[in-house]
Amino acid sequence: MDYIELANAALEKRARAFAELRAVQGDATLTDAARDERSERINTDIATLGREAEGHIRSAEQEVEHRELNARAANLAGNRDQRGQGRDESAELRSLALGKVSEVNFDLRTATTGTAGNAGNTKQTTFVSQVLEAMRNRSQFFGRARLMTTAGGEVMEWPIKNALNPATAPVSGAALVSESPGTYPKGDQAWTKTNIGAYKYGVIVEATQEIVTDSALPILSILAADAGEAVADAVVADLLLGNGTNKPAGWSFRAATSGVNAANLAGITFANLLDLQYSLTAPYRRNGVYMFNDAAVPVLSKIVDGTGNYMWRPSVQAGEPDTIWGKPVLTDPNLPIVGASAKAVLFGDPSKYLIRQVNGLKVTRSDEYGYDRDVVAFKVMWRGSGDLFDLNSVKALTVTA
Numbered sequence: 001m002d003y004i005e006l007a008n009a010a011l012e013k014r015a016r017a018f019a020e021l022r023a024v025q026g027d028a029t030l031t032d033a034a035r036d037e038r039s040e041r042i043n044t045d046i047a048t049l050g051r052e053a054e055g056h057i058r059s060a061e062q063e064v065e066h067r068e069l070n071a072r073a074a075n076l077a078g079n080r081d082q083r084g085q086g087r088d089e090s091a092e093l094r095s096l097a098l099g100k101v102s103e104v105n106f107d108l109r110t111a112t113t114g115t116a117g118n119a120g121n122t123k124q125t126t127f128v129s130q131v132l133e134a135m136r137n138r139s140q141f142f143g144r145a146r147l148m149t150t151a152g153g154e155v156m157e158w159p160i161k162n163a164l165n166p167a168t169a170p171v172s173g174a175a176l177v178s179e180s181p182g183t184y185p186k187g188d189q190a191w192t193k194t195n196i197g198a199y200k201y202g203v204i205v206e207a208t209q210e211i212v213t214d215s216a217l218p219i220l221s222i223l224a225a226d227a228g229e230a231v232a233d234a235v236v237a238d239l240l241l242g243n244g245t246n247k248p249a250g251w252s253f254r255a256a257t258s259g260v261n262a263a264n265l266a267g268i269t270f271a272n273l274l275d276l277q278y279s280l281t282a283p284y285r286r287n288g289v290y291m292f293n294d295a296a297v298p299v300l301s302k303i304v305d306g307t308g309n310y311m312w313r314p315s316v317q318a319g320e321p322d323t324i325w326g327k328p329v330l331t332d333p334n335l336p337i338v339g340a341s342a343k344a345v346l347f348g349d350p351s352k353y354l355i356r357q358v359n360g361l362k363v364t365r366s367d368e369y370g371y372d373r374d375v376v377a378f379k380v381m382w383r384g385s386g387d388l389f390d391l392n393s394v395k396a397l398t399v400t401a
Contacts, residue, residue: 002060003056003057003059003060003063004056004057004060004318006056007052007053007054007056007057007060007318008053008316008317008318010049010050010052010053010056011049011053011314011315011316011317011318012316013049014045014046014049014050014053014314014315015314015315015316017042017045017046017049018046018301018312018314020042021039021042021043021046021301021302022302022310024038024039024042025039025302039298043298053318056318057318057319139232139236139239139240139330139332139334140321140330140331140332141236141239141240141251141291141330141332141350141353142232142235142236142239142355144289144330144350144351145239145251145350145351145353145354145355145386146351146352146353146354146355147355147357148354148355148356148357149356149357149358149359149360150356150357150358150359151358151359152358153197153198153358153383155195155196155197156195156196156197156356157193157194157195157196158193158194158195158196158354158387158389159191159192159193159389160191160192160193160194160387160388160389160390160391161191161389161390161391161392162191162192162391162392194244194249194387194389196354196356196385196386196387197385198356198357198358198383198384198385199238199246199247199248199383199384199385200381200382200383201231201234201235201381201382201383201384202231202379202380202381202382203226203227203230203231203379203380204369204377204378204379204380205223205226205227205230205377205378205380206369206370206373206375206376206377206378207222207223207375207376207377207378208374208375208376209374209375209376212376223378223380227378227380228380230380231380231382235382235384236332236334237334238250238386239251239353239355239386240252240253240332240334240335241253241334241335242386244387247385248384248385248386248387249386249387249388250386251346251348251350251353251386251388251394252335252343252346252396254353254387254388254391254394255343255346255348255388255394255395255396256391256394256395256396257341257343257395257396257398258275258276258279258395258396258397259275259279260272260275260276260279260395260397260398261397261398261399261400262344262397262398262399262400263399263400263401264338264399264400264401265296265299265300265337265338265344265399266299267399268299268300268303268344268345268397268399269303270303270304270305270306270311272397273290273300273303273311273324273345273397276345276347276395276396276397277325277327277347279347279395280347280348280349280392280393280394280395281392284348284349284352284392284393284394285327286349287349287350287351288327288347288348288349289327289328289329289330289347289348289349289350290324290327290328290329290330290345290346290347291329291330291331291332291335291345291346291347292331292332292335292337292344292345292346293331293332293333293334293335293336293337293344294331294332294333295333295337296331296337296344296345297331300312300324300345301314301322311324311325312324312329313326327347337399338399338401339399339401340400340401341398341399341400342398342399343396343397343398344396344397344398344399345396345397346394346395346396346397347394347395347396347397348393348394348395349390349393349394350394352388352389352390352393352394353386353387353388353389353393353394354386354387354388354389355384355385355386356384356385356386357382357383357384358383358384359383360382361380361381361382362380362381362382362383363378363379363380363381364378364379364381365377365378365379366379
């Protein structure tokens with residue numbers, strides 16, 4: 001059984017665990033204490049199986065990377081005189097580690113990782129794509145937003161669409177025009193603008209001289225895991241929650257309140273989520289996703305409609321998210337679940353959020369930083385920002401306590 005089959009098997013077990021959890025919740029013969037004890041155990045199994053599936057997917061991607069690297073090595077050995085083979089990020093980082101160059105710039109737009117379900121056909125996972133994958137793993141939102149790379153970090157003015165023409169929404173002022181003397185109605189929309197700058201995020205990670213000089217050790221994976229995840233944690237938190245003052249304006253920060261409220265997380269109902277989803281017009285619902293804190297999953301996955309049917313559908317396919325009414329469910333630990341007016345559940349189209357990055361990812365090397373400890377230091381830096389350019393595209397359900 002290969003890694004993808006193992007991942008799918010874990011997801012099928014996870015789906016059965018969800019069904020068992022729902023059966024326990026609906027079993028009137030159980031005491032409250034017994035129901036809580038069984039529910040807690042099943043929720044633990046669900047989380048464990050989710051991590052198991054993710055581990056198998058990562059193993060599948062690493063296996064693909066190994067095959068692709070072997071194929072590249074064989075190809076280069078047989079074609080030593082060929083030119084124009086493309087950028088070899090591994091070789092560039094090795095040159096950096098050995099002190100042959102002082103710094104290397106990578107463009108995140110060139111990073112590619114495979115779709116988990118088709119891992120056998122993916123391209124190799126290089127240092128840059130592993131860093132980008134860390135951002136996506138930390139928050140699936142990053143991979144669904146719009147990414148734009150600029151050469152410089154100057155402040156950019158970007159238009160924001162605030163609303164449709166309020167008198168004639170949702171047709172924006174269009175109307176039947178008679179042949180003569182027909183007058184076209186004016187369909188202006190409400191626009192403002194935002195300034196998107198570039199904020200710097202970074203971290204320093206260390207590698208011993210032994211790791212640098214021993215080619216058998218996976219230096220790229222080590223650095224990508226340490227540096228990529230550290231930078232990702234800082235970046236995605238601000239891309240979601242930043243208030244726009246000396247940091248990005250986050251997706252959740254910009255999300256309009258939908259008028260849908262609940263007393264607390266446990267008080268969210270089927271009607272609440274239905275109202276939230278349909279508070280957006282059809283063009284935004286088409287690409288809409290639900291997003292909330294991981295801690296909300298055990299609560300929201302139990303919500304049923306008026307006939308007792310569960311809205312939540314657990315994924316049974318590697319690489320595919322769980323869904324609510326067929327809409328993907330994304331989670332992120334940065335989103336709030338408690339507190340007055342906390343935006344506990346978001347629904348919207350992430351592609352309307354713009355992530356602006358400057359030159360992509362920058363990696364620099366220093367021998368002097370850890371000279372007394374015989375280590376080489378690598379500094380990973382990302383400059384960028386983000387803002388929502390269509391305020392109609394996401395709404396939030398709030399809790400009042």
